[in-house]
Amino acid sequence: RAIAQQININAKNTSLSKVLQIIQQQSGQSIFFDNRQVQKAQVSNVSISNASLQDALAIVLKDQPFAYTIIDNTVVITSKVNAVQSAAPIRISGTVTDERGILLPGVSVMIKGTTNGTVTDHKGSYSISVQSGQTLVFSFLGYKKTEIIADGKRTINVSLTPDAAQLNDVVVTALGIKREEKSLGFAAQTLKDKAVEDAKTNNWVNSLTGKVAGLNIQGTGSGPISSSRITLRGENSLNLDNNQALIVLDGVPVNSKITGTGFKAHLATDSPIDFGSDVSDINPDDIESITVLKGPGATALYGSRAAGGALIITTKSGARKDAGLGITYNLNMSIDQVNRWPDYQYEYGEGRTTAYYSYGDSADGINTSTNAAAGRAWGPKFNGQSYFQYDPNTPNNKATERTPWKAYPDYIKGFFQTGSTVTNNLSIEGGNDKSSARLSLSHLGNKWIIPNTGFSRTSVALSVNHKINDKLRISGKANYTNKESDNLPSAGYNNQTLMYFLAIGTAPNIDHNWFKPYWQPGLVGVQQKNPFNPGPDNPYIDLYEDLNKLSKNGFIGTASAFYQFSNKLELMLRTSLDMSSEFRSQQRPYSITKYPKGSYREENVYSFESNNDLLLTYKDKVNQDIKFSLNAGANALVQNYNFAGIYADQLAQPGVYQLSNSLDPAVADPQRTKKAVNSIYAATQWSYKDAIFLDLTGRNDWSSTLPYKHNSFFYPSVSTSFSLGDMFTLPHQISFAKLRLSYAQVGNDTRPYQTSKYYDKIYSNSFTTATTLYNPTLKPEITSSYEAGLDLRLFNSRLSTDIAVYRNNSRNQILAIPLDPTSGNASALVNAGLIESNGVEVQLRGTPILKNNFRWNTTLNWSRNRSYVRELTNGLTSQVIYSHDGNVTIEARVGGRMGDLYGLGYQRSPEGKIIYNSTGLPAPLDPVAKKLGNAFADWKSGLINEFLIKKVRFSFQLDYQHGGKMFSQTNHKNNTLGKTKVTLPGRDGGIVGDGVVRGADGVYRQNTVSVSASSYYENYYAINNAENNIFDTSFLKLREARVEFNLTLPFLTKAGFKQTSVAVYGRDLFDITKFPGFDPEGGNLNSGTLTPGVELMQFPSPRTIGLNLTFKL
C-alpha cells in the first residue's frame, strides 16, 4: 500500500530521525528504528519530490550507515554493520500479544545491533534465529519497546505494554480535516469505539453520558428508543431545539429531528410517542471514534448548525495495519429491569375512607371502590380484616362473601417485565495497496420492560476506499437502517398511557391480573372492561390494542473524491445524503375514552438532506520554521421534509384499522418544508517552529429561510495554540504543555416559512390565524465564543489534565417569544436576547499503575456551566420557554439563568410560616410566581476507571450530578392519591399542619385545626403548588461496569481466531438520589422538543445487564 505514496522532503541540516518522521507522516507508514543510533545521525541536504516510499528511503539513507527493510508493511531501519555471527544459532519462536493478551500481528522483532529481524504474522507469531546472549527487540507503534535477552529458551512469548506517551494524536476536526492535537486552538475530546460498545444501550447517544466534560445528555424516559438531547456547554439559545449539538457522521450532518406527535393531558390531543431520530439509529458497532468539538471555535467551519458544538463520528473503514481479511463477529445479549421505583406504600388500600371497603354496594355499605375511589388509596389499613372485594369469578365481579383485605405487592410492578435485547453484528474488512473496504451487518432485537413493546433495527454499512492512480482517490460510505416496531408505548400524562394508569387507575389491594380480561364478555373489540377507576383506559388495552407501529428505512451515504494536483494542492469533492422514509400508524379500538368509535392514523414521513462540498487544500511553507496551509471550500445544503398524516378518528367497523374504514372522510394533515443554504468558507493554518500555531477561518452563508434581500451572513474565527515544550525548556516532569486561546463566531438561520404571513389549517376544511407571528425582517443569530485552555501532561503522560474556560455570547437569537394572546398571537418570532454562558471544563486523566500485567487508567470529567439571560427584546423582562399548563414554567428572565423554574407557592407570614385558613388547610397560594430552582445541574462529573489485569479488563463509570431541579408529575399524582410512603403519617389521627392562622386582629397564631391525611396531602401536593412538587435532581449513578476476558485458548488460536473476548457488563446499575420519581435524569417529549425540568409521567429507567462475545478472525 505504501509503495505508491508521494513523498516530498526538502530539508537541510536536520536530524535523520526528523526526516524519517516526515516520511512516516507523509506515507502514513510505520517506520521503526533504534532511537539512539538514528538520532545521532544528521542529514545535511535532502531534496525529494514525488518519490515513492522506497525511493525516498533509498535517497535519505544513501550516505547513512543504515539500511531499511519492508516487512509486512512495516519499515524497519537497521544498521548496515553486520553482527558477529555465532557458530550455533538457535531458533526461537513465540507470540506477541498486547497487554490484554490479544495477539498482535505486524510486530517488529529485531536482533539488537543487527539488521536481522522479522515481523509477527497475522496470528501474532514469529520465529527467528539468534545466538544466545543476543537481545531481541520487540517494537510496535503505540507500545513500549521491549527487549529480551535470548538465554537459551526456545519459546519467548511477549506481552507489550502500551506507551502512555502518545503526545500527538491526530484529531478529526471540522469538515473532516485531520489535525495534530498539538496544533488545535480549541477544545476537542476524542472517544474511541469502546465508549459506545462497552455497555450498549438502545440509543448509543446515552452511552456518552459522563464521558466528556461539558457534554450533557438529557433523556426523556419515553420508551425503548430512549431519545435524548445532546448539549455541549449548556444552553446558549432560548430556543431549546437550537442548543443541540450537530452530529456529523463521516462528513454527513445527521438529522436529529424527532417527528413528534402531540402532547397534552388527558384527552386533548394524542400522546407523545418516541419514534427516535436518524441520530439514534446509528449503529454503535460501526463507530470507530467520536470527536467532540465543544465550542464555536472548533465548529465555525461547519456553520450555522454547529453553534451548539458538534460530535464528529468516524465510522470504521477497513483500513487495517495488517493485510488480509478481517472478520469480526459480535454478539450482545442484555436484559433490562426497572432499576428504581417510587417509594410505594402497601399499608392502605383503595378508597377515600378508612372506615370500610366495599367493591360495589354491599352489606357493609355503599361502594367505596371504582369511581368512588377514583384511584385513591386513602382506604382502610391492611389489618387482617375481610371485606366484600372484587371477585374475578362472578358475573358482575361483586363478591358474595368477604375475603381477606390484603396488599398485592405486584399491583404496579406486575405490569412490567424483564426486557431483553439481542444484537448480532458481523463485519468483514480488508484491503490491499489500492483498496480497502468494510462491510458490516447488524441486527438488534429489543423487547422492552413494558409488555408488547419494543423494536428491531437492522443496519448495513459499507465503506469503500480506492486509489485509482497516484493522484485520484475515491471513497464511499453507505449506511442503511431499517427500524421496525409493532408497538412503541405512548408516553406522557395521558389517558392512553400505562404510566398514567399506574398513578390513578389502581391501588395496593388490586391484583394486576384482574385487568387482564380487557373486553366485556361478548363485546370483544367493542366495549372495554375497566373494573376499577373508570377514568383511565384498561392498561392492557393500552398495551395490546392501542398500538403505535413504525417502519422506517433510512439511508446515510457519502461519496468523495480526492485529487492531488501536486504535493501541495489537493481538491476534495463530496456529495452526501441523509434520507429516511418512515411509515407510522396508530390504532385505537372502540370504547377507549378518547375515541369511542376507535381511531386509525397513518403518517408518512419523508426527510431528505443533501450536502455537496468542495474543498481545496494548499500546503506549503515559507521557510523551515513557518509552514502554512490554506483551505477554501463551498457547500450547498438542501433539506426537504414531507409529513403526510391521514387521520380516521372514527371507525366504521370496530377492529378494522384501515383508512378505508373511516366513518367520516379521513382528515389530511400535510406538512412540507424545504430549505437551502449555500456557503463559502476559507481557512488557513500557520505554524512557527511546530511550536506556535494560528488558525483563521471565515464562512459566509446564504440561507433561504432568512428574508430574501438579507439572507447573507459572515462569521470569522481565530484560534491559537502554544506548545510550551517547543518554546521553552520545561522541567523534565512535564511531558507536554499546551496553551490555547480562541475567539469565534457562528451565525445561525431559522426554520423555513417564518418571514411571511400564513394561515394555518384547522380541522378538515378551515383556517385560523397562525399562532406564531411571522417576521419579515429577521436577522441571523450570532454566537460569539471566547475560550482558553491548558493541556498539561506530567510524568511521561502518566498524569494529564485538560482545562477549558469559556464564555459564549449568543445574540440576536431567533425565537418565538410567548405573547399574551391579547396581542393577537400566542407567540412572535423575533431576534431577541443575549444569553451569556460561562463555564469550566476539567478533564483529569491518570495512569496510577502501569505494569506489564496490571494497568489502571482513570479519567475524571468535571464541568460547570452557567447560562445567564442578559437581555430580551421589545422591553420584555421575562420569557416563558415552557409551561406545564401554567403549573410550572421555565422562564428566561433578564438577570436570571436559563432553565429557571417558576411556579406558585404558599403565602407566608413575615416569619416565613405557611399561612393557613380557618379550616386547617393552607390559604390559597400566593398568586405571585416565585423562582423555585433551576432545571440545570450546578455541576456534573463522571469518573471512569479501567483496570487491565493480564487478560482481564475491568472498567466502571460513576456519574454524579450536583443540583438541578425538576417538577415531578408522577410524584404529584402518587402523593395526592395516597400511593406513597410519604402519605402515611397522620392517616389514623389526622394532621395539624405546621403553619399560622391570621386572626381578625392581624396577629398570626399557630394553626391548631386538624384535617384528614387525604385532605392534607391532596392540598400539600396539589398540582399548582409548584413549591412542593419540585425536587432536587442530584444523583450518583453507577453508570457502567464491565469485565472483559480475552480468551487466547489454543483451540481458538488454532482455528484461526485472532481475538476472542467475553464480557459481562451492566448499565445504570443503581442510583442514589432523593428525587421521588423514577429517574432524576428526566424530561419530557413535547411534539418533538425534549424539555428539561418537568417530568410528565416518565417511564421507569431500566437497569441493563448484558453479555458480550467478540470473535475476530
Next chain:
Amino acid sequence: CLLASCTKNFEEINTDPNRPKEVNPGVVLGQMQYRIVSSSISAARGFTHELMQVDAPRSSAGGGGVHRYVITPGTGVWSSFYTYLADIDVVISSAERLKENNYKAIGLVYKCWAYSILTDVYGDVPYSQAMQAANGNFQPKFDAQKDIYTQILKDLVAANDLFDDTKALTYGGDGVYNSNVLTGGKNVGIQNWKKFCNTLRLRLLLRLLKRDGELNISDQIKAILADPVKYPVFTSNTEEGIYKFPNVNPYFNPYYTARQLDWRDGTYYTKFFIDNLNAWNDPRRAVWALTVSVNGQNVYQGIESGYPTTTEYVVGKNSSYTDALKTSAITGVMITYAEEEFIKAELALRGFNTGNTAKNHYEKGITASMTQWGVALPAGYLQQTGVKYNEGSSVDTQLQQIMLQKYYAYFFNDYQAWLEKRRTGYPVLPRGSGIPAENQFPSRIPYPTYLQSLNANNLAAAVAAMGGDKSTIKVWWEK
C-alpha cells in the same frame, strides 16, 4: 451561476406549499364559531355552575374550590377568547377586503359578545391596543371598562346597519344560522343575526343601567324598544343564538368524549338547584339531571355547596348531569330568546315601554326556556306556588322572581348567571358551612398569572386603576 451566490430560487423555496397567505371569511367563521362556543360553555360548566350552585364537586378535600369562593387567577376564557378574537379580526378584515358586509357584521357581533364577557369577568382588559402584534405592539395596554363598553355599543349599532338580508354569505361557513343561502329571496339567517345583535345590545344595556348617566343607557334602550323594524330582537325560539353542534367529526359537543369520571362521577347538582326544580316539578329536570334511587324511589336529589373538607358525598347517590347532555346538540348557548324575554320583563318592571307587562314577559321567558330544552310547558306550571308571578309585590320581590327563573334559563350560558347575580344580587344563594369565614363571593376572576411576565407594566397599571387584582374587586358597572 456560482454555487454560493446562486440564491435566485430562495424566495420560492421559502414559500410554504401547504398554507395560504390569504383566506376568505367563510373558511374562518365556522371553526371560530365552534371553538369559541366550546370555550364559553366550558366556562359555564367548569366555573359558573359551581359558583352559582348549579353543581358542586362530590369531594373537595383539598380545601379549595370555586364553591368555597376560592378563585384561581386566570381561570376562564382569557386566553381562549383572545385567541379566537384574532380569527374574529380575520373575519372582519377579510370581509372588508372582499366588501362582504354580512361577514363583517357577524364578525362585529362576535367581537362585541366576546369582549363583553371578557370585561365582565376580569374588569379592565386590553381592547383598543389588542390584536396589534403584527404592528409591533406585543404588550397592549388595558382599557377601562367604560371605554370598552362605549365602543361595544357603537359597534353593535354599526353591525345592525351593515346586515343585508338580500345577500347570501358568498363563502358560506356560518354554523349558527343558515345564512349561507337565501330562502325565497331573503336571507333568514342574516335576519336572525340582526336580532342576535340587538338582543345582545339589550343584554348589555341592562347590565349597564346602573351607569345610565355616564353612557345614556336608558335612551338607547328606549330607541331599541321603540323601533323593532330598525332594531329587531328575538321573537321566537327558532331565532335564538345557539350553536347547534353538528356532532360530525370534528365538530362534536366538546364533552362528547368526556369520561364518566369527569362528566358526572365527580359532580352533583346542588340541593339549591334541584330543590326548586323538584318543587316546581320542572320538566327540564329530566333533560338535565339523573335520578337516583332513594328508598326504592327514583328521585332527583342534590348536595350542599361549600361543604367542609371532611364531607364527602359518595358516588352515584345524588343527581348529576345526564349522559345525553354530553352529546347534546343544543348546549352551545350564546344568547337565547328566553333571556330576551327576561330582559324585557325587568325593563317593564323598571318602567320601560316594552309593549307588554313584566308578568307576560316573565311567563314567555319561562315558556321559551322549556321550548329551548325540548320540553313542553306543563299545564298549570306558571300558576303554581313559587312560579306564579306576583304582580302585586314589591319591585324587589318581582325582580327576585324574574332573576330566579332567568338563572335557570341560563343553564350552560357562559358566565351570565354569575354576572346577573353580581348586578342584582339574585338569586340569593345559601352559604355553605365549609366556606372559610374570610372567603367572599367573587366579583371577578383575577388576571392570569402569566401576565406578570408577559405584560407586567400594563398589568400593574390596570391593577392600580381597578384598586387591586383580588376576586372581590368590583368592576365599573357593579360599583
